[in-house]
Amino acid sequence: MKTVKTDILILGSGGAGLFAALHAHQHNPNLSITVAVKGLLGKSGCTRMVQGGYNVALDPNDSVERHFMDTIEGGKWLPDQELAWTLVETAIERIRELENELGCFFDRNPDGTIHQKAFAGQTFDRTVHKGDLTGIEIINRLAEQVWARGIHRLEEHRAVEFIKNKTGDAIAGVLMIDIRSGEFVMVQAQAVLLATGGGPTMYKYHTPSGDKTCDGMAMALRAGLALRDMEMVQFHPTGLIAGMDTRITGTIIEEGLRGSGGYLLNGQRERFMHKYDARNERATRDIVSRGMYQEMREGRVGPRGGLYITMAHLDPLMVRKEFKGMVERCADCGFDLVSGLVDVVPTAHYMMGGVEFKVDCTTTLHGLFCAGEDSGGVHGANRLGGNGVANSTVFGGIAGDVMPGWVKAHGAFSEPDKDAMDVAVAACRAPFAKAAGSLTDIREKLYNLMWDDVGIVRDATSLARSAGALDELEAELDATGVSDSNLAFNLTWHDWLNLKNLILVSKSIRYASEVREDSRGAHFRADFPEVRDLENSRFTSVTWNNGGHNGRFDCTTKPVAFTRVKPGETLLKA
Numbered sequence: 001m002k003t004v005k006t007d008i009l010i011l012g013s014g015g016a017g018l019f020a021a022l023h024a025h026q027h028n029p030n031l032s033i034t035v036a037v038k039g040l041l042g043k044s045g046c047t048r049m050v051q052g053g054y055n056v057a058l059d060p061n062d063s064v065e066r067h068f069m070d071t072i073e074g075g076k077w078l079p080d081q082e083l084a085w086t087l088v089e090t091a092i093e094r095i096r097e098l099e100n101e102l103g104c105f106f107d108r109n110p111d112g113t114i115h116q117k118a119f120a121g122q123t124f125d126r127t128v129h130k131g132d133l134t135g136i137e138i139i140n141r142l143a144e145q146v147w148a149r150g151i152h153r154l155e156e157h158r159a160v161e162f163i164k165n166k167t168g169d170a171i172a173g174v175l176m177i178d179i180r181s182g183e184f185v186m187v188q189a190q191a192v193l194l195a196t197g198g199g200p201t202m203y204k205y206h207t208p209s210g211d212k213t214c215d216g217m218a219m220a221l222r223a224g225l226a227l228r229d230m231e232m233v234q235f236h237p238t239g240l241i242a243g244m245d246t247r248i249t250g251t252i253i254e255e256g257l258r259g260s261g262g263y264l265l266n267g268q269r270e271r272f273m274h275k276y277d278a279r280n281e282r283a284t285r286d287i288v289s290r291g292m293y294q295e296m297r298e299g300r301v302g303p304r305g306g307l308y309i310t311m312a313h314l315d316p317l318m319v320r321k322e323f324k325g326m327v328e329r330c331a332d333c334g335f336d337l338v339s340g341l342v343d344v345v346p347t348a349h350y351m352m353g354g355v356e357f358k359v360d361c362t363t364t365l366h367g368l369f370c371a372g373e374d375s376g377g378v379h380g381a382n383r384l385g386g387n388g389v390a391n392s393t394v395f396g397g398i399a400g401d402v403m404p405g406w407v408k409a410h411g412a413f414s415e416p417d418k419d420a421m422d423v424a425v426a427a428c429r430a431p432f433a434k435a436a437g438s439l440t441d442i443r444e445k446l447y448n449l450m451w452d453d454v455g456i457v458r459d460a461t462s463l464a465r466s467a468g469a470l471d472e473l474e475a476e477l478d479a480t481g482v483s484d485s486n487l488a489f490n491l492t493w494h495d496w497l498n499l500k501n502l503i504l505v506s507k508s509i510r511y512a513s514e515v516r517e518d519s520r521g522a523h524f525r526a527d528f529p530e531v532r533d534l535e536n537s538r539f540t541s542v543t544w545n546n547g548g549h550n551g552r553f554d555c556t557t558k559p560v561a562f563t564r565v566k567p568g569e570t571l572l573k574a
C-alpha cells in the first residue's frame with residue numbers, strides 16, 4: 001500500500017481545515033503539513049456555501065458578553081460555556097485576520113465601518129457579510145494563501161479510518177482512498193486534525209454539499225470517541241423546493257430574508273408564524289421550522305408540498321441590492337423573489353452535535369484534534385445563524401496554533417496497527433464481493449425514515465420504529481454490492497461508503513434523541529414537549545462500544561458545567 005508521511009495531517013479544506021493549515025504553517029514553516037480532502041481544495045464543503053455571514057461583536061454598542069448570552073440562550077443552556085466564550089471572544093481577532101491579513105472584502109457602511117446585518121435569534125445586528133455570498137469570499141482568500149505556501153495537498157482523497165498505533169493509545173495516521181485511482185493510501189502523521197464538517201445529509205431535504213456524509217463522525221465513533229448532543233440537528237426554515245430530481249431542492253435561501261422583513265405564508269397564502277412565536281418570522285430556526293412543519297402536517301401546503309416565502313411587500317430595490325445572489329438563484333429555479341412567492345420547506349442544515357473536544361481542540365485520542373462542524377459542544381441545542389463559520393474559523397485557527405507546539409512536545413511517528421488497517425480495507429472492499437443493487441433505493445429509504453421519524457418532531461414511538469428500520473437498512477446495504485470493474489472515480493463505491501457512514505451516524509442521532517426526554521432547541525419530543533430543568537442541564541454523550549465495525553451504541557448524559565453564568569443570570573450589565 002502506498003504510504004505518505006507528514007508531521008501534521010488536516011482532514012478537510014473548509015474554514016476549519018484551511019485556517020488550521022495557515023496557522024500551523026505560520027507557527028512552524030519547517031513542519032510538513034498536508035491537507036487531505038475528499039473534494040477539491042477551495043471548492044468543496046460548506047464554508048464556501050455560506051450565504052448570510054459571520055457573527056462577531058464589533059460595534060461599540062455590542063459586546064462579547066451580549067454575543068455570548070445570545071449563544072448560550074439560543075443554545076438553551078446546553079453549550080459548553082468555555083467553548084462558547086472562546087468562540088465569541090476569538091471571532092473578533094479572526095474577522096480582523098480575514099480582512100487585514102487574508103484580504104477579504106466585507107460590505108461596508110457609508111462611513112467606512114463594516115456593515116453588520118440582522119440574523120434571527122440575536123439581540124444585536126452583528127452579522128458581517130459580503131452581500132449574500134460571504135463564504136466564497138472567505139474560502140477563496142484562504143485557499144489562495146494555502147496555495148501560496150508550501151502546504152501539501154491530497155485532493156480527492158477520502159479519509160476512511162483512523163488507524164491507531166499497536167498499543168491503541170495514540171493515532172498513528174489515517175487510511176485514505178485516492179478517489180482518482182481507487183488505491184488505498186496510508187497517511188502517517190504525528191498529529192491529525194479532524195475537520196470534515198459533519199453534514200446532516202441523511203434527511204430528505206438537506207442543505208450541505210454532497211461531499212459531506214458524516215465521514216469524520218463515523219470514523220470517530222469507530223475509533224471509540226464520544227459524540228455529544230447528537231440529537232441536536234438544526235433544520236433551516238427556508239430550503240428551496242425546485243422538484244425532487246434536482247440537487248437544488250433543499251438548498252437554502254438565506255435567513256437574512258426573514259431578518260429583513262420577509263414573510264412566510266402557508267398554502268392558503270396566510271402568514272402563520274404569530275401562532276407559534278411573538279417574534280414571528282424572526283424567531284430562532286428551531287421555532288420557525290417547527291411552526292412550518294406544523295402547518296405542513298395540518299395540510300396547509302402549496303401544490304409542491306411546502307410553504308412560501310415572500311418579499312413582495314418590501315422595497316424591490318433593497319431586495320435586489322441586498323440579496324442579489326438569492327434573487328438570481330431563485331430566478332434560476334423559476335421563482336421571482338422580488339415580487340412573487342418562492343416555495344420553501346424546512347431543510348436539515350447543521351449538526352450541533354459532534355466529537356467531544358476541549359478549547360485547545362484536543363480530543364480523548366492522543367494526537368487527534370478536532371475543529372469545525374465535526375466538533376460538538378459549542379452551540380448546544382441550537383446554532384445561531386452566523387455562528388457556524390465563526391466556529392470553524394475560530395477553532396480551526398486554534399488547532400493550527402496548538403498542533404505545532406504539541407508535535408514538538410509530544411509528537412512522534414508511530415507504527416500503524418497493521419491488523420486494524422487490514423480490517424478497515426476489508427470493510428471498504430466488502431461491497432465488491434456482493435451482487436450490485438440499487439443504492440438509490442436505500443438512500444431514499446434513509447431520507448424518508450430520518451425525515452419522518454427522527455426529524456423536526458420525534459416521539460418514543462417514531463424513535464422505536466426507526467431503530468428497527470435503520471438496522472434493516474444497514475443489513476440491506478451490507479447485502480448490496482458494487483461493481484469493481486474500474487476503481488478510478490468509482491462513485492458508486494463512494495456512495496456505498498457514504499451510506500455506511502450516514503447510517504451509523506443516523507443511529508447515533510436516534511439513540512441520543514431517545515435518551516433526551518425533554519424538548520430543547522432543535523430537539524422536539526412530542527411526548528415531552530416542555531423545556532425542563534435548565535438548572536440541571538445535561539448533555540448526551542454517545543459512544544460506539546467495542547469500536548470497529550461490530551460495536552453497539554451506548555448513550556449516557558453528563559452535566560453541563562455553568563462555568564460563567566447560570567440559568568436565570570446574565571453577564572449583561574443592567
Ligand SMILES: Cc1cc2nc3c(=O)[nH]c(=O)nc-3n(C[C@H](O)[C@H](O)[C@H](O)COP(=O)(O)OP(=O)(O)OC[C@H]3O[C@@H](n4cnc5c(N)ncnc54)[C@H](O)[C@@H]3O)c2cc1C
Pocket residue numbers: 011012013014015016017036037038039040044045046047048049050051052053054055157158159160195196197198207208209211212213215216251252349350371372373374385386387388389390392
Ligand atoms: C448553504 C449553507 C449556507 C450556510 N450559511 C451560513 C452562514 O451564513 N453563516 C454561518 O455561520 N454558517 C453558515 N453555514 C454553515 C457553515 O457553512 C458551516 O458551519 C461551516 O462552514 C463548516 O466548516 P467546516 O470547516 O467545519 O466544514 P466544511 O466547510 O463543510 O468543510 C468540510 C471539508 O471536509 C471535506 N471532507 C468531508 N469528508 C471527508 C473525508 N472523508 N475525507 C477528507 N475530506 C473530507 C470536504 O470535502 C470539505 O473540504 C451554511 C451552511 C450551508 C450548507
